Amino acid sequence: MQWRLAILLPAIMTVQACERQRPVVSEELVRELKDELPGITEQCLNRLRYGGIDAMPTRADQCFEMGPKKLWKGLWRNDFEGSRFCASPAESCSSDTSGERIWLSDPDNILRVKTGDEALYRIEFWGRRTLKAGAHGHLGGSDHDLIVDEVISLARMVPESPGDDS
Incomplete structure (x- = not known):
């Protein structure tokens, strides 16, 4: 049982590392955007970070904190x-x-x-x-x-x- 774990654990960790997305936008640009657009959500910033500008939603309520109706x-x-x-x-x-x-x-x-x-x-x-x-x-x-x-x-x-x- 331990030998299986010793073989599988590195394989699982390698797969997880491969599945991690790499940013397509620099952290500097993300910080600048966060400063220029108060209220932008972390979820929206992550979409930008990993998907680029094309991944950004076009609706304000999908990217910004909104007040109540x-x-x-x-x-x-x-x-x-x-x-x-x-x-x-x-x-x-x-x-x-x-x-x-x-x-x-x-x-x-x-x-x-x-x-x-x-x-x-x-x-x-x-x-x-x-x-x-x-x-x-x-x-x-x-x-x-x-x-x-x-x-x-x-x-x-x-x-x-x-x-x-x-």
């Missing part, structure tokens, strides 16, 4: 390469509007609004926001990502004059 109301600016949510009592919402820059995400296509529609909407919905501010949305230009889980109401706003947000 809550009711949100406000304005949503849907642009060609932009998405900005401005919580009530906001009267306008554009890239120049002051306050938190919140990227409104619709990963399940609940809003059914054409990308590039470039319109302003009054919206009420249930959603979850990233807990920590970081670089979210297109080219990391937003502080938070806010995922729409259920739409209560969505109404396109008609501008009073060309270029008017309200």
Whole structure:
């Protein structure tokens, strides 16, 4: 019995060593990403570490700590390469509007609004926001990502004059 163990144990250890994945991304890059993207989960970092950028999920809730689902109301600016949510009592919402820059995400296509529609909407919905501010949305230009889980109401706003947000 002991001789079997003496032969099998090194073989098992060799197989386990072969099964260990080797990182495809440097630890330096992983650390930089962790610093630049507060709230990113270890699970997501491991996907990056061993699978490269192609292994990274595209949804914020698959990679970042999210707050609880809550009711949100406000304005949503849907642009060609932009998405900005401005919580009530906001009267306008554009890239120049002051306050938190919140990227409104619709990963399940609940809003059914054409990308590039470039319109302003009054919206009420249930959603979850990233807990920590970081670089979210297109080219990391937003502080938070806010995922729409259920739409209560969505109404396109008609501008009073060309270029008017309200």
